[in-house]
Amino acid sequence: MQISDIAIQIDRVTRAFDRNRALDEVSVPIRAGEFTVLLGPSGCGKSTLLRLIAGLDTQTDGTILIEGQDMRGTPPGARGLSMVFQSYALFPHLSVRQNILFGLAVRKTSRAVQAERLKRVAEMMGLGPLLDRKPSQLSGGQQQRVALARAVISDRPICLMDEPLSNLDAKLRADMRVELRSIQKQLGLTVVYVTHDQVEAMTMADRIIVMNGGRIEQVGIPEAIYARPETTFTASFIGTPPMNLFPASALFSGPANLTVGIRPEDLHLTDAGPRADLVGVEYLGADRLVAGQINGTPFVLRQPAQSPTPRDRFHIGWSQTAMNAFDATTGKRLHDFDFSSLSPNQKDFDHETA
Amino acid sequence: MAATDLWSPVHIYGGFMKRAGFSTRWLPILLLLPQLSIILIFFYWPAAHAVKSSFYLQDPFGFGETFVGMKNYTALLKSSAYLRSAQFTVIFTLIVTMLSLSLALLLAVKADKVIKGAKTYRTLLMWVYAVAPPVAGVIGLVLFDQSWGPLKDFFGLFGWDFRLGVTYFDTAFAMVVVSVWKQLPVNFIFFLSGLQSIPKSVREAALIDNRSATGRFWDVTFPLLAPTAFFLLIINITYALFDTFGIIDTLAKGEPSNNPMTLVYRVYVDGFRGNDLGGSSAQSVVLMVLVLALTVFQFRMVERRIHYT
Ligand SMILES: Nc1ncnc2c1ncn2[C@@H]1O[C@H](COP(=O)(O)OP(=O)(O)O)[C@@H](O)[C@H]1O
Ligand SMILES: [Mg+2]
Numbered sequence: 001m002q003i004s005d006i007a008i009q010i011d012r013v014t015r016a017f018d019r020n021r022a023l024d025e026v027s028v029p030i031r032a033g034e035f036t037v038l039l040g041p042s043g044c045g046k047s048t049l050l051r052l053i054a055g056l057d058t059q060t061d062g063t064i065l066i067e068g069q070d071m072r073g074t075p076p077g078a079r080g081l082s083m084v085f086q087s088y089a090l091f092p093h094l095s096v097r098q099n100i101l102f103g104l105a106v107r108k109t110s111r112a113v114q115a116e117r118l119k120r121v122a123e124m125m126g127l128g129p130l131l132d133r134k135p136s137q138l139s140g141g142q143q144q145r146v147a148l149a150r151a152v153i154s155d156r157p158i159c160l161m162d163e164p165l166s167n168l169d170a171k172l173r174a175d176m177r178v179e180l181r182s183i184q185k186q187l188g189l190t191v192v193y194v195t196h197d198q199v200e201a202m203t204m205a206d207r208i209i210v211m212n213g214g215r216i217e218q219v220g221i222p223e224a225i226y227a228r229p230e231t232t233f234t235a236s237f238i239g240t241p242p243m244n245l246f247p248a249s250a251l252f253s254g255p256a257n258l259t260v261g262i263r264p265e266d267l268h269l270t271d272a273g274p275r276a277d278l279v280g281v282e283y284l285g286a287d288r289l290v291a292g293q294i295n296g297t298p299f300v301l302r303q304p305a306q307s308p309t310p311r312d313r314f315h316i317g318w319s320q321t322a323m324n325a326f327d328a329t330t331g332k333r334l335h336d337f338d339f340s341s342l343s344p345n346q347k348d349f350d351h352e353t354a
Numbered sequence: 355m356a357a358t359d360l361w362s363p364v365h366i367y368g369g370f371m372k373r374a375g376f377s378t379r380w381l382p383i384l385l386l387l388p389q390l391s392i393i394l395i396f397f398y399w400p401a402a403h404a405v406k407s408s409f410y411l412q413d414p415f416g417f418g419e420t421f422v423g424m425k426n427y428t429a430l431l432k433s434s435a436y437l438r439s440a441q442f443t444v445i446f447t448l449i450v451t452m453l454s455l456s457l458a459l460l461l462a463v464k465a466d467k468v469i470k471g472a473k474t475y476r477t478l479l480m481w482v483y484a485v486a487p488p489v490a491g492v493i494g495l496v497l498f499d500q501s502w503g504p505l506k507d508f509f510g511l512f513g514w515d516f517r518l519g520v521t522y523f524d525t526a527f528a529m530v531v532v533s534v535w536k537q538l539p540v541n542f543i544f545f546l547s548g549l550q551s552i553p554k555s556v557r558e559a560a561l562i563d564n565r566s567a568t569g570r571f572w573d574v575t576f577p578l579l580a581p582t583a584f585f586l587l588i589i590n591i592t593y594a595l596f597d598t599f600g601i602i603d604t605l606a607k608g609e610p611s612n613n614p615m616t617l618v619y620r621v622y623v624d625g626f627r628g629n630d631l632g633g634s635s636a637q638s639v640v641l642m643v644l645v646l647a648l649t650v651f652q653f654r655m656v657e658r659r660i661h662y663t
Binding site: 054056075076078083085086087089090091093 | 574
């Protein structure tokens with residue numbers, strides 16, 4: 001990767017507060033022109049990282065480079081970035097037009113340029129008829145668009161967004177996901193997008209940074225994050241429902257220090273295999289989720305709705321390639337783990353190669 | 355939304371709760387009676403009395419009164435002492451209001467930077483300032499005391515022979531300083547809480563778009579403080595006009611003749627020192643009209659726009 005590909009370089013950044021560390025030696029590159037999503041549960045340090053990039057907060061330790069420049073001491077306004085806040089942060093005393101043009105007006109951009117860009121952006125966001133209203137006269141979705149327009153019109157190469165869709169209803173959120181993504185592509189923006197919603201992350205991201213407890217768990221494209229989680233945290237965070245994690249002893253008479261991860265859709269009912277007890281069934285339309293347990297370990301199996309519902313006791317099977325191996329102590333993925341070395345812990349179990 | 359809608363019972367209960375009602379007509383009237391009688395006895399009755407006596411000439415020894423029509427009012431307009439007081443009142447009010455508002459705003463902006471987010475500091479500061487005003491007034495008076503106040507000696511260092519209660523300008527100066535000094539904490543508290551109530555994210559949005567702190571203040575902070583500032587403007591004008599009575603009384607030291615005084619103080623001086631109850635009543639009627647105008651102006655403005663929600 002060339003330096004110029006990297007818009008933002010986070011290098012061993014720590015942010016300690018009085019009682020806790022919001023970020024602990026975080027390092028990650030963010031590529032130019034990509035839609036990067038910071039994903040993690042609430043309180044894991046996503047907003048903190050975003051605010052450090054923006055310059056609204058200062059790291060305790062470590063370096064943040066933007067376009068190769070060390071940003072320490074550079075005020076937010078001079079970092080060449082725009083930001084969309086969760087609460088929209090519109091200026092209540094200004095009209096929609098003035099809100100959108102705020103940055104350009106401050107920088108004394110010529111009237112002609114302002115008018116031309118306003119026209120383009122207002123069209124793109126469908127804000128044309130609303131330009132003379134005050135923010136208080138807009139719906140949540142419209143306010144959101146204004147906040148977005150204000151960020152986009154600045155023509156700054158980097159745009160930071162902190163849960164910008166979380167205050168919208170489900171339908172609007174789905175529409176905005178598509179729209180945001182297309183605007184980002186159209187303008188070639190480098191977007192850093194914070195969310196705790198994995199659906200948003202999966203559908204929008206070029207690259208996902210999974211965070212937990214102030215650390216980065218995994219960086220990768222959505223497919224890789226889903227298919228090959230690097231840690232048990234990522235495995236149990238991504239997917240609805242997430243990956244099943246079994247202690248190896250529940251499935252095999254194998255090593256004790258092993259966790260086996262299998263996605264619900266990779267499990268199926270068989271006549272032979274580890275025996276499970278039925279806990280409950282949830283019908284979802286196209287699919288059915290079957291909750292069961294093996295030796296006290298709960299799991300979920302996803303099956304097509306037309307297949308037969310399991311009885312109180314049933315056997316489960318899976319393909320060998322569907323298995324993920326994790327170190328039970330560290331929770332880290334064991335690459336190149338050889339599952340064929342394991343022997344099933346029940347006589348009637350046979351490996352399926354479906 | 356008009357400010358009044360906010361407090362209507364329907365708004366507060368969101369229409370879900372039944373409106374509480376009285377079954378008889380007499381109970382609510384009975385309950386309102388104490389409040390109403392206080393207003394009647396201590397406000398409307400004296401006001402009506404003042405209007406009435408402003409048309410009469412009272413005998414200084416209390417033996418009867420003669421109807422004189424508008425004479426008390428025309429006499430006011432011809433009295434150079436009254437006009438001088440009126441002029442002083444206008445200047446005094448302008449200076450006190452402007453100084454106490456701008457100084458308080460400056461202090462509040464500085465304090466806001468320091469105590470950003472720190473709730474305990476904020477509460478402590480509020481406490482100190484909430485207790486302070488009367489104390490500040492007393493301290494102000496002590497500082498200016500002619501016989502042992504330190505300020506007299508301090509001014510002496512610059513060759514200013516400061517004579518409180520003797521030189522017109524010196525007395526006026528002390529009146530302004532003590533009045534501002536006493537009102538500052540109140541303004542400070544309001545401005546500070548106004549500043550603190552501006553959402554953090556709105557300030558940060560401004561921070562990202564505008565590098566200049568002064569620019570951010572005038573483009574974002576000040577307009578968002580405008581409702582607070584307007585409210586304080588009215589409060590401060592009222593204060594300078596009426597509530598400075600005690601300060602003026604103390605500083606003029608019972609020597610009203612050649613000292614500056616505000617219109618409110620003159621009502622007292624002419625009425626109770628000069629025993630001109632008719633003229634004094636006419637003066638208080640003028641002041642009543644002034645208050646009325648101020649109130650109407652305030653309501654108009656509040657209705658017009660100075661809030662954003
Ligand atoms: N100003 C602050 N002072 C103290 N602790 C903070 C502050 N801001 C954030 N934190 C703590 O840092 C952690 C990460 O917060 P944040 O970055 O907001 O999480 P996220 O955005 O992922 O939900 C949380 O434990 C939070 O309580
Ligand atoms: Mg957050």
